[in-house]
Structure formats: structure tokens, C-alpha cells
Amino acid sequence: MYSFLFVDDENLMREFFAEVVDFKEYGFELAGMFATAESALSFLAGHPEIKAVITDIKMGSMSGIDFCEKVREFNQDILLVVLSGYKEFEYAQRALRCNVFDYLLKPTLYEDIDMLFKRMKKQLDAKEELKKEGPSDGPVLDYQYESMIGRIKKYIDENYDKDISLDSVAQYVAMNPSYISRFFKQHTKCNFLDYVSRVRVDKAIACLADPTIRVGEICELVGYRTPQHFYKIFKQYTGCTPSEYRINVLGGTEEP
Template sequence: MSYRLLIVDDEEDIREGLAELVDWESLGFTVAARLVDGRDAISYMQSDRVDVILTDIKMTFVSGLELAKYVYDGGHDTKMILLSGYKEFEFAQQAVHYQVVHYLLKPTRLPELVRVFKEVKLQLDKEKNEKEQMLSIQSQNEEMLSLLRRQFFAELLAGTLKERQEIDRRLPFIDLPLDPDSSPCCSFCIQLPRSKELAPEHPEQANSQFFRLIAQIYEKEQNPVHTIPVSVEDDMIVLAAVDCRASHSPDWTLKEAVHLQFETVKGRIRAIWGIEARLTRLTLAPSIMTMIAKQAREDSRQPASSEGDTPDTLVIQKAKAYIQNMYDKDILLEDVAEHVYLSPVYFSRLFKKQTGRNFTEYLTEVRLMKAMEYLRQPQYKVYEIGAMIGYKSTKYFFKLFKQYAGCTPSEYRNKLHDASGR
């Protein structure tokens, strides 16, 4: 990394000598400009980045100290190095006040100049690394905050987050000034028409691209209504919105804000992909707790699932569908949890509660049921079927099958053959 250096001195010999006699490149600097006066440097800084200024103190219009004051008052990151022909205490004192990093006396010896700029280079490198680390941490924090908000509202909409104590515990982590009892909220969908140009062979990839785009657009449209993209369902993006103002107006104002935000999103989608998005399924609620109560009433009217007394929530339905589609792959609990936007620990607990089985048990059952289907088809060899359902070890597949069915795969196929021959 080469840092940009301004050399400012009204004496041409000194100015040009400093620029030409020092091997700036080896020190990690590039002379961006050679200027006559401090006002030239100020003008230059208004349009170009400057990392270091090496300047004389006394100049005709704007002195080196005045230039240092400009840098200090403006909060610039530029390092100031002053040159002076005088050992005046007043100059040095002012230089310290303006956080000048070095004060060199004329005539300046080359070894001293090289030593000073090596120190400045180390200081700049350190600050650059610290800034990059800070930006990285900030980016990670923002990404985590976005994920926590998305997970919070995904669970609300799915009906898996409904206890007030748990909601209050998690609110500080999503950093939104909302009141569960009074902040108006809603859910809605953005429908995206498919076209042949938009990844027809990879709908999941297209959905992911759309989701990221919509999340980026809404990130810039978050005041005072916060809108959080939650999940992807077929050709629709599911979103939640909440009014975070201290005093809330009736629900129709949130509806109006959602429609206004959507017009911006719609315009940008049209500009980028040339398609017309639609806003659908807008459901308003006076508060989060009201929305939860409404969902609970709707769930109570749904028929129970065949696997138990409690119907599967949308999250569990989506998780099961993912497992049933991906059973032949090397999938982990973490993969399924990520697919439904939940933490692995929370998803594991929720899946067990909803289905009565843990993730591994359910995946094993799905695979072995599929194995039984393949065993009914004579074109498949018994030893091939294990790999077809996701097991690399034939021995392990045989062991699991016997535990589940009470016989080996070969015995199971023979029983099927005997039964059909009667």
C-alpha cells in the first residue's frame, strides 16, 4: 500500500529537492502533488485523498500551522509533518496542539527524514489495520443483527415465538425500539414473476438473489418503519414490518408506509431485472401480541397432523419438505436450520417438540422408507440402495435397516417377492 504525500513549500529548491532526492517509493509513499502554499493544499484536499503533508511552517498566504489547524479542525486523518528554520517554542507548542506528528528543523538531513517517514508509515499501517478490523467487526455485527431480526420475525410469523417472556428476552438483541403491546406490525409478500432469463434452471439461486436484493433495498428505507425480509416461498418473498415510532397512529398509516416503501423496491427491481413485482397478502395487526393471538386462533382451527395432536408449524413443514428433498445428500441439522432461518439449537429443540423425534431419527426414517420403495423395484441392486439414499457405508445401511424393519434389506426384498408370488 502506497500512501499519498503532499509536499508544500514556497521555496522551489526545497520543494523539488524533497520530492526528487528522497526514494519515496521504497518508504511506501507517492508524492501526489508539490504545492507552493497552504491554501493550495487545502484546495487539493477538498477533492483528493491525502495521507501525509510535509510542509514548511512559514508561507505567504496560509502557513503550515494554519494548514495543520485546518486538518485538525476538520477531523481529517492526514498526518502533518512541519519544517521550520526556527527552534521557536511557540511554533512547537502550537504544533503539539494540532497533533502534528513531527517537527523537523531546516536544513533537514536525509537520514532523519527517512527515519521520520518510516515511523509515520508504521503508524499509518497500524491505523489502517485497526480500521479494517473495526470495519470487519462492524460488518459482522450488522450481519448478525440482520440475522437476529430475521430469525425473530420468522419465528413470530411461523407461530413458534409466542411466549411474552421469551419475546421480552430477545428484544434487546434485535435493537428495535418497539413495544410488543402497542407497536403496529404487519406481514406481506412480494411476488416476483419468473422469466426464462432469470435462472430458469436454478430457481433456488434466483430466489436467493432476489432475497439479497430486496434486503439491501429495504436496508436503506428503514425509518420510521422497519421492514425485515423473512423467507422465500416459491416465487414470493415474505416480509414483516413494524412501526417503531414512539407514538403510533392507526394501522392504516403503517399500511400506507408499507406501500410507499414498496414503490421504491418495485422501481429498483424493474430497473435491475426488468420485471414487475407485486405486493400481496398484506396482514395488519395493532401490535405483535395481537398478531400472535390471531395466529393462535387460526392454528387452533387447523386439523391435527397425522403424526400427533399438534399440527406442524410452517417452519416444521418447511424443514420436513427440505429433508424429504435432500435426504440423499450429506445434510446436517445445521443445514436444515439455516434453510428455515433458525439457530441449530433452537431448531433442534423445536423439531423435537413438534414431531416427537429428533432430526437424526426423522432423517433416518425418511431414508429407510425410501429404501423400502427402491427394494420393491428389482432394477436396483441391494448394495446400491444405501448410496442412493445417502449412506456411504453399505454395512451401516444394513445395520440401520435391520434395526428399523427387523430384517436385512435382502430379507425384506425376499419377503416382498414371496408375498407377490402367492
């Protein structure tokens, strides 16, 4: 069971979570409910076993976002979920900077809660597996890790021509963006962005072998929006520009 806290100054919301939602069904137990962010902070300081916090955004002297920022000062791993009746961009932007796991708008539907707890369970289970893995003499991963890495790579391979970000991959595999970055690096020994760049450069090289495709067109075909950025990344990985690679490595000719 994973322990979590619920923080909201509305009695009705606290009653809803306490009486309506069956946390044990998802593998969670409610360790505490608080009407103020200050009391929740005090509790968290003495209970490092808490794995997640669901908090309202507007509560008395300390908002839910201020609360999340305070929590992040001493705990980078806990899952933070913000409930808000506000659609303002500023709130969402600050929440992202706190690396919140999810940002739900009120009124919150039961279906939203159901999906939230399933996603949190999946993320926490993956974290626990990583802790249990321990040192290894080789790069062998179990099926679960291989499957997740395979899904991430598959997404990149199928979307290299689009704007790929940790957020877009996170949505695809239902994981937290910052966790994906660490997970991918640990199990592939390769930075996520480096892998994306490597895939794009490989695709560009394949395109360069076709003399009917101009270098400027290849830039867009492999997901770069400006030629300057494309040339910089390509040279970083190959040691030469795309045109030089086409002529000197592939034996092609200059573009007319």
C-alpha cells in the same frame, strides 16, 4: 502506496523532495507539491485519500501552522509534519495543539527524512490493520496488536515511578500520542491513564505490606509527586486511604 503532499514555497526544497527522496522505497507516492498553503488546502478538500502532508512553517499569507489548524477542521486522521527553521517555543506549542505527527528543524538531514517516512509508514500500516480488524466475539488480538500492547504495558510497568505521559510512551513505541490513546483503549477496554493509575495503586499495595515503608515514602515510590494526589487516586480505586488499607485490609498497624 500511501499518498502525501509536500507544501513549501522554496523551489530548492520542492526539488529536493521530488528528485532526491525515493518515496516508493518507503511505500509512499507524492500526490502533489504546492508553493502555497491555500492551494494545498483546496486540493486536500477534494482528495480524502491523502494520508499525510509535509509542510513548511513560513509561507506567504498562511503559515504552516495556520495551514495545519485549517486541515484539522475537516480531517483529524491525516498525518501532519511541520518543517521549520525556527526553534521558538510558540511554534512547537501550536504544532502540538494541532496534533502534528512530527516537527523537524531545517536544515533537514536525509537521515531525518528516512526516519520520518519509516515512522509514518509504521503508523499508517497500524491504522489500516485496525480498520480491517472488524467486530469480534472475543478479546483475542493478533500477534501484532498483542506485541504493541505488551510493549506499552512493559514501559508502564518499568517506569510507573516516573512521570509517564502519552508522549513518553509514544517516543518508546514510535507511535503518535493521540493514536496510542485510542489504540490502547480499543484493545484493552481500559483508558490509558486508568491503567497507569491501576499499576501504581497495585505497586502501592505491595509496598503497604512492608511495615518499614512509610505511606509518605510510598507516594514517591509509585510515581506521585504530592501525597494529596496519591491519596485521592488510591481511595478512588480501593475505597479507603493507604493507611486505612494497611490497617484494615493487610492487618498492619498505624505508623508511629
